[in-house]
Amino acid sequence: MRQQPQSRAARDAKLDAIQEQLTKSVAALVSGDDWRRALEFAARFRSRSFNNTMLIHVQHYAAYEAGRVPDPVPTYVAGFKQWLSLNRQVMKGQSGYAILAPVTGRYATKTPENPESWRRLGRGEKPQWGEVVRSRLVGLRPAHVWDISQTDGDPVPERPLPTLLQGQAPVGLWDGLAARVQACGFTLKQVPDAASIYGANGITDYLTREVSVRTDMDAAAQVKTLAHELLTAPTGVP
Template identity: 25%
Template sequence: MVYKRKTEEERQKEVEVLSSILEEGVMNATMNPERFKALLEMAAIFPKYSFRNVALIHNQMPKATYVASFKKFRELGRNVIKGQKSIRILAPRIANVKNDETGEEERKIIGFLSVPVFDFSQTEGKPLPLEKYKLKLDGNSNESENIIEAVKFIAEQDECHFSMSYVPGTTCGYYSPVEHRIVVSDSLSGNHKAKTAVHELVHSKVHRKNNETKEEQESVAEGAAFIVCSYFGLDTSSYSFEYIRVWSKETESILKYCEQIHEIASTLISEFETYFEMNESLEINLAIA
């Protein structure tokens, strides 16, 4: 059966309905109590960093979540995976300095040193709280296979390399602005791979410069992924609503990004439809030949 593209009016109406479902779903989402507890435990385990170091971390690894030193991870029973590149942050250099007025020595910051740290996803070993309550989408479907193929094609048109491979830690996938490539974990279910692929595709198209806050980046990418996947028959609400709620500082935060999500989703849907139409035409021509 040849794919039939909907009219612009039909597409916009459906996207508006899905946007409303997204808004209501996120604002009414309730987090699994055990997962919420795990998030609090993770926050307590890992060190807090200054605003400057947080910026340095996310410039080097946009998907970083829980960061600590090699020594700290060893204390937690985890080892840095061989070959992982460290993230560099600044640590104060402290020395004894003589006070000119009192003549006594005082410990003062005399500069900063670049020190290596690693993200949770770069380590392996003893399970930590969040790994026990990881959000996930189960199942495989024809819809997910079609969505993944469309993402591959659209990414390639933008000269963005797409692959599925091993991704350490709890990360489902990532987009690397430096390498301009998307990687999706090959351990996920088909449905989860498709959702993650669209999520990272949004990052590749919209968040290359990383000028937005993490809340905005993640909310927009996941919101657009929900709408695109739902439009093509894959419901990701059981994952997307809670995911966005976790990243939202306030319950109504999703409302700030609605217009942006709507616009991005509409554009992507049009690109997906172009791919599906082209793919159907190619199959028909091959059959005739």
């Protein structure tokens, strides 16, 4: 029983150290180019939060400078058990990269419209009849991940990559979508390549009210990208 407070203190100390490292890594982004490179890197790890992406980036680069990994940019990052499930093991002497893992709790209520009625379920506790159950973020805990270059074992199957549409677009579709963008008070910009918009095919900037689409794609891909910007924005461009 006496060890529990010590374990909690040790966990809190690790979280504080991770948060400090995150603060320093973000503070190191002092120019527009630094932010652009950080965003381009984060775009490659969309399944992770921006905070964890930054933590992975700075720790991997430190490992590269120390000669523990061959490349300055990580490619495929996973936890210890995930690597074991892929028949790969972390190599001796390779330290994991500390990240912030979410801690969730289960909450139940019979009146979900009442915010005060939710109660947290204990471990293994089942909800009562008629109760609605939802998970909520209740905290963070330190966790570790390793890049594939820090492991050895079976080859990892390559992930299928998306391919751009090829060929011509239906006549008039681009003009119709462009008119819709402009009617909603946005300016449509055609940029020369993905590097101009942080590695994306297209982006919508709500601060400048601009929709940008790269032009080094076939017409079909450009129209598809413009339609995507119209349909998948959080509130929609309309």
